[in-house]
Amino acid sequence: MKNIDLVTAIGRLLHNRQLRIEFEHAPEAVAIRLGLTDADSETFVRLDIGGIARQAEGLLSKRWHEVADLIPETTKELGREGRDLFRFYASNSWPAGHRRHYVDAFNFLKFLKKNDLAIGSANEMKTVRQLATRGYCRKKN
């Protein structure tokens, strides 16, 4: 496996739940597998798994708040299940770039549609698609 730097290793822990489980049980083995240098490995194995888990949870929670604001109709229809469904979708999907929240909302709607789950109006889908592809919504401008 290609060696990685400490920031990349921390990033992996923050977005990969399975790696967090492995790290909790055998941090040294994970450090070796990631090919960290001795100095990075020393810092890595001392990371607090509770702090990592809370930080990881915070990342998903912030994403959910951003997405929920963009798709209020869908969020209302999903009710209490919305957050859990988003978590299921989001843990394997990490959009990149400055439109990531729009892309996240669009991808979440596609995920819901693919799984025949509640979804807001076609107009909401259209608006989010425009935001994801252009960064702004033609109607508002």
Next chain:
Amino acid sequence: MWRLGVGYRGQFKDWIATRPAEVECLEITAEHFFDAGEQLLQELAGNYPLYVHGLGLSLGTPGPLDRKTLEKFARVARLADAQWISEHVAFTRTSEVDLGHLNPLPCSQQSLDVVVDHALELAEICDRKLILENITTELQISGNLSETEFLNRLCSEAKCGLLLDVTNLFINSKNHQFDAVQWLQEIEPQNIVQLHVVGYSKSRDRYHDHHSNTIQADLMELIETVVHYAPIQAVILERDQRMDEIEEISSELQRLLESIEKHRPRNGDR
């Protein structure tokens, strides 16, 4: 001279268009203007001193900065005629994934070198003074430097200033159990250029930064300590929830003005 203002959001457009007396400056988020809004940006720049704040440059990620993001950021700073620019002491992405939000760096020489190089590059490309913000974090990563030593050296080596988020300092001091005032006193006062403030949120035993609440008394006390300690040039009230509560936001600005004026040293006072 110092200025008081808000973090500009689209929801504030009508309010800001009325030129409220309590708003003396605006901080705009660079990413909000990457795709559109050039005309609005120029209107805002015509009416207010603007500070341009970035969220996604990920200055702590080893390797080159993302060229496209850097160019877009520089363009916004130029259009805004920014008084200064700001980003975070953090990483938001790695070579593998965009985590989308701010994450802490180890306080190590290695991280310091990465952030210093990126900070110098950003300031040079934007041709403006850069200030960097402390983040709130659930994760503390050990390093061979203390956080305050890291920040002082960063300011010195990158020739930048500190955007002290007082709410983040307060939250971290509660969640990680350290003395916020002692932390503050370890920072060189002249490094602190601007403040971010907003009330904290609390659920169970953890404190959070949801940009939602009015400033609580214990947090206001820390803000007063900061403005007495450091020659700040701007204070920005952040708000990302309950955006329609304009009267509340306006009265929060008034509270801040009175409180800061009361505790800020006059010339020759320090």
